[in-house]
Amino acid sequence: MTPPPKLFSLTMVVFLVAVSGNTLTILLICVDHGLHTPMYFLLSQLSLMDLMHVSTTIPKMATNYLSGKKSISSVGCTTQHFLYLSLGGAECLLLALMSCDRYVAICHPLRYTVLMSRKVGLMMAVTSWLGASLNSLIHTVILMHFPFCIHHFYCEYPAVVKLVCGDVTLYETTVYICSIVLLLLPIILVSTFYDFILHSVIEMRSTGSKRNAFATCSSHLIVISLWFGACIFSYMRPRSQRTPLQDKVGSVFYSIITPTLNPLIYTLQNKNVAKALRTVLRRDNIT
Numbered sequence: 001m002t003p004p005p006k007l008f009s010l011t012m013v014v015f016l017v018a019v020s021g022n023t024l025t026i027l028l029i030c031v032d033h034g035l036h037t038p039m040y041f042l043l044s045q046l047s048l049m050d051l052m053h054v055s056t057t058i059p060k061m062a063t064n065y066l067s068g069k070k071s072i073s074s075v076g077c078t079t080q081h082f083l084y085l086s087l088g089g090a091e092c093l094l095l096a097l098m099s100c101d102r103y104v105a106i107c108h109p110l111r112y113t114v115l116m117s118r119k120v121g122l123m124m125a126v127t128s129w130l131g132a133s134l135n136s137l138i139h140t141v142i143l144m145h146f147p148f149c150i151h152h153f154y155c156e157y158p159a160v161v162k163l164v165c166g167d168v169t170l171y172e173t174t175v176y177i178c179s180i181v182l183l184l185l186p187i188i189l190v191s192t193f194y195d196f197i198l199h200s201v202i203e204m205r206s207t208g209s210k211r212n213a214f215a216t217c218s219s220h221l222i223v224i225s226l227w228f229g230a231c232i233f234s235y236m237r238p239r240s241q242r243t244p245l246q247d248k249v250g251s252v253f254y255s256i257i258t259p260t261l262n263p264l265i266y267t268l269q270n271k272n273v274a275k276a277l278r279t280v281l282r283r284d285n286i287t
Contacts, residue, residue, distance in 0.1 A: 008065040014260055015058040021263030022051040025273070032276035038121030039105065040273075042098050043266060045125045046223075049091045050259030056083045057255050082140040084255065088231065089132030089182050095224050096186030097124040102220060103193040106213050107200045135178060142174075179235045187228055194221070219266050226261065230254035 025047040029035045060080065101124075104115045194217070201213045230253040267273050 011062050014256055015054055018054040018260035022047040025263045028273060028276045035272060035276055038116040039101050041121045042101060046094055047263055049087050050262050053087045053255055053259050056080055078140060082136050085136035085139060086133045089135050090128045092182045092186050093128040093131055096189045098220055099190040099193040102217050103197055106197050183231055190224060222265050223262055226258045227254060
């Protein structure tokens with residue numbers, strides 16, 4: 001049965017908003033020299049991950065809506081599973097490393113350019129991409145050796161592993177441990193850095209400085225809360241407590257809604273990005 005046109009239209013609207021918002025963020029950071037700092041370089045990497053994330057899942061979903069089919073080839077499923085798991089893991093690592101950048105900016109502002117050089121920012125991005133890709137490759141190779149039949153939006157781990165015709169207890173334990181590494185450890189790292197940041201902000205005498213510090217961190221904290229909250233809901237619950245509806249809601253939230261909201265959150269609350277957007281728009285009007 002083909003889903004109603006409204007569902008397809010809603011899916012495409014969300015996809016276009018996500019693609020437009022993340023693409024605009026990346027372009028603004030590239031063209032505005034004032035945004036050529038490690039902080040905005042990491043933000044551009046986050047937008048790139050979100051852009052690729054929605055592009056990995058929504059086009060196939062929309063195609064299925066139009067055709068009425070609910071199937072995907074083995075190669076397509078393997079590719080989709082590897083990409084979405086790589087991008088999700090990379091975003092977990094990147095968000096944790098971005099908290100380190102905020103810590104240096106607020107607690108050691110005079111040494112920021114030394115401690116957070118372009119080389120360090122590049123190393124953070126490379127670490128996020130390579131670390132998550134290696135983790136995804138291992139899990140994809142193991143999981144795709146099982147026979148399965150998927151009834152889900154896309155080839156996501158909870159949906160795939162539920163339909164494996166075999167004993168996956170050992171594999172699920174391995175995934176649970178990896179989830180702790182990719183989810184809870186970054187959260188601990190973020191909490192540690194923000195604990196230092198909070199102490200530094202409390203010691204500031206200027207009310208304006210405190211307000212600027214909180215404004216600088218608020219966008220990052222909102223994105224972290226949305227992303228890790230949805231991921232923990234999807235991956236850290238025991239298999240016995242999951243339902244297909246809950247898995248679908250969780251996957252839609254962190255793979256579609258969060259990547260769509262991220263550029264809006266950062267753009268609306270970041271004066272430098274908003275200023276760069278106004279500059280670009282003015283330049284286009286003049287020409």
